[in-house]
Amino acid sequence: MQVTLKIFRFNPEKDKKPHYETYKVEADPTDRVLDLLEYVKWHNDGTLSFRRSCAHGICGSDAMRINGRNYLACKVLVKDLRSNKITVEPILGLRVIKDMIVDMEPFFEHFRSVMPYFVNNDPPPATERLQSPEQRERFDDTTKCILCAACTTSCPSFWASDSYVGPAAIVNAHRFIYDSRDQAATERLNILNDQFGVFRCHTIFNCTEACPREIQITRAIGEVKKAIATGRLD
Amino acid sequence: MKTHQYEVIVVGAGGAGLMAALYASRSANTAVLSKLYPTRSHTGTAQGGVGAALGNMEEDHPEWHTYDTVKGSDYLGDQDAIEFMCSEAVQAVYELEHMGLPFSRTPEGKIAQRPFGGHTNNVTGKPVPRACYAADRTGHMILQTLYQQCIKNKVQFYDEFHVLDLIVVNGAAAGVVAVELATGELHTFHAKAVIFATGGHGRIWEITSNAYAYSGDGVAVTLRRGIPAEDLEFFQFHPTGIYRLGILITEGVRGEGGILLNDKGERFMTKYAPTVKDLASRDVVSRAMYMEMREGRGIGGKRYLYLDVTPETVNKYAAIDGRRLPDGSAYQLKGEEILSKLPDIVDFCRTYLGVDPVTQPMPVQPTAHYAMGGIPTNKFGEVVIDEQNTVMPGFYAAGEVACVSVHGANRLGTNSLLDLITFGKHAGLRAAEFSKGATFQSLPSDAADFARQQLDRLVNNHGTENVADISNEMKAIMFDHVGVFRTEEGMRQVLKTIGELKERFKNAEVDDHGKVFNTNLLNTWELGNMLDLAEVTTFCALARHESRGGHAREDFPKRDDVNWLKHTLAWTVDGEIKLSYKPVTITKYQPKERVY
Secondary structure (H helix, E strand, O other), X not given: OEEEXXXXXXXXXXXXXXXXXXXXXXXXXXXXXXXXXXXXXXXXXXXXXXXXXXXXXXXXXXXXXXXXXXXXXXXXXXHHHOOOEEEEEOOOOOOEEEOXXXXXXXXXXXXXXXXXXXXXXXXXXXXOOOOOHHHHHHOOHHHHOOOOOOOHHHOHHHHHOOOOOOHHHHHHHHHHHOOOOOOOHHHHHHHHOOOOOHHHOOOOOHHHHHOOOOOOHHHHHHHHHHHHHHOOOO | OEEEEEEEEEEOXXXXXXXXXXXXXXXXXXXXXXXXXXXXXXXXXXXXXXXXXXXXXXXOOHHHHHHHHHHHXXXXXXXXXXXXXXXXXXXXXXXXXXXOOOOOEOOOOOEOEEEEEEEXXXXXXXXXXXEEOOOOOHHHHHHHHHHHHHHHOOOEEEEOEEEEEEEEEOOEEEEEEEEEOOOOOEEEEEEEEEEEOOOOOHHHOOOEOOOOOOOOHHHXXXXXXXOXXXXXXXXXXXXXXXXXXXOEOOOXXXXXXXXXXXXXXXXXXXXXXXXXXXXXXHHHHHHHHHHHHHOOOOHHHOOOEEEEOOHHHHHHHHHHHOOEOOOOOEOOOOHHHHHHHOHHHHHHHHHHHOOOOOOOOEEEEEEEEEEOOEEEEXXXXXXXXXXXXXXXXXXXXXXXXXXXXXOOOOOOOOXXXXXXXXXXXXXXXXXXXXXXXXXXXXXXXXXXXXXXXXXXXXXXXXOOEOHHHHHHHHHHHHHHHOOOOEOHHHHXXXXXXXXXXXXXXXXXXXXXXXXXXOHHHHHHHHHHHHHHHHHHHHHHHHHOOOOEOOEOEOOOOOOOHHHHOEEEXXXXXXXXXXXXXXXXXXXXXXXXXXXX
């Protein structure tokens, strides 16, 4: 089938402002959108720039806005889009550097701000710390995060203020807050109780829809809100 | 040009690089350079588990793990290093758990373990659950956990800095040259010690489980600097890649009871590995699959087979095998357990194939997966540069880019993650220790020239040759002739073709002449690395007149311990490849016939 790709283009060394270029490419319905971008890059215009690595939805490099919704370009097939017109744009809310490449630093800064690491100051036992399958299951969903930024950059609260810590950072805080072995839940909850913390979330669910790992993000954020409000971890 | 100075520079931010950085930064001023954001590294795609004889499910011992690894390596692994790795494994896994890694759990709350290919109870010969896992995203959890710990310990990162060259002064490593992707500027990083943890090069084959980033930069850079590569002819083809896409389907699927079936619905592995069947070593299973397909028993006569993990099939064969649960009851797998233990596999199959593994078999074919060979090191991660294992001062390598050699001619599943954490740690410790007793060497004024020339040549050529065409031709011939089976005729043709492709590459078309995120230029530079790796790999494979582990010659079908129980060393000198060999370290286990 022939697909018409409309791609957001911005080259900071040449362009004063962004524009769109259109490319017609032959595609198989099972091609990934990433495959089409690779085709354009190596056959139409080598300057087309985007990040990618694993190409199967694990490394989190290639979050993009495709037909108006955030996806990983390697995890959405042409047939999934149910259209032979495909528009590809950078994710929103982060500064565009070149084409689909945005400045990820503010995103990672928010991630780093929530103590996204295990804290347990007791001397470790000789073997593993024990954790029941039920305790392990409690935070399973939020361990899946690949830091692709699809959630945070789909969030209207983040678009409104990039000081908002954003769903991805909250997901990563949740992963430790609900880990029975961790000891820093109170500190993390204090951080998220900030004016740019978890209460900026207005339960719009864009994040949950955008997550390529199918993490129930809005639910995780709700649990963190509740923990702050009640002072208890259920 | 900017110059930076650190006692230790780590190149690569996957499992080995992050582990090295965590340990080196405890005592030395350390920085990590990576062409990707650290969490994009290929370690994150590892699925099934990390091997360690914890014995949480049933009896197990590090000695059994050692023997299995020696046997898996087809006796080409260095036994002192293997014993070291397998005995360190247990503490290494506990250490990861203490860092917060969310392993799956047994009912008693211990780290859960599953069987994997080639890991056995050395008394009964039956599969033993040794792979410590976090669902089917163990690599993701290792990568995330180590990155989290690096943040906690304030490790210095230079993200999206692509290393192009190693600076060598007086025969010792003195730093690296890297291009900053965001600006296109070259930076010199002056160091007392350099650790390469740059990963593998599976992208030289058409069907591969490997990330785009796996272009062999580490080995290509060091070959250009006169450092040899070891055992490059040994490259692992994982039996179960998704048909045509190559995406990995973990061996953990077979660990949970999944079965390989041919077009007649036969469980063909019983013919090739009567004792452990579907859980034989990867080289054995991949060859068996090729033989089945060659004899017309691929599905519909095509080049794929079925991997079936539906409860009906699993439970049928588990009953035939007499497989038991730890409590002694008969093994039973339920559909919901597939979802909880293998969620990503289910997701990949649904996304890319429209196949639901809970109710349907998965179409699979062998996929280029893992480099057993690489930059030669000893068990401390020190790079050794000749037949006598002479240490190169200040230079270290760990993870897939390195060849210790603990994997020999064929790596066992779960041993790559173990390799990363073990040798990443020791390379980091050694590099930091070395840097304390060393002074900074003075850098030559032209330290960045060699890297700059390589890029300039790509931008300023005639630009007549399409990069994708060169790349695709390389990948196709490598997959056809330097894959699971090899012949002299096929490999001679490959060397001829690669020679032609290298000529064409001199006029590779680079459209982008800008500075900012010039991925066009850097991806083209990576293709140059891949062509080098493809050529040396084929040259080494052509020279080795035997079949051993992942290197299967149709014209030399037997292992030949009299003439070939030795490691290959390959140098490139003035465009020519030069080979030499060094002995394998054998301690307890004398080579014998390898049957599963």
